[in-house]
Amino acid sequence: MSTQEPPESPAHASGYLAFLIRMWKDHGASSWRASLENPHTGERASFAELSSLFEYLLNCTSESSIPAAPTRPKGSALGKPRED
16 A cells, blocks of 8 residues: 555455555644554555545445445345345
8 A cells, every 4th residue: 555556355346445644744834744554464555644544434435445235036135035
């Protein structure tokens, strides 16, 4: 993720993404900085400003970047048995 490209991983292909985001202000700084870590791979990316982080997250979740989550068959909601 050091190139700040959307991740390509089994989790990404399944329609699920998880990140640990850390945000801080350096002493005397007026803007926030951030780092993002993929807990599945340990890869990290750093962002000098929040707008770059937001752009990265938008790219990760764009329609062309991540497939739609699979739909459940009718009546297969959690906790309800299927009636075939």
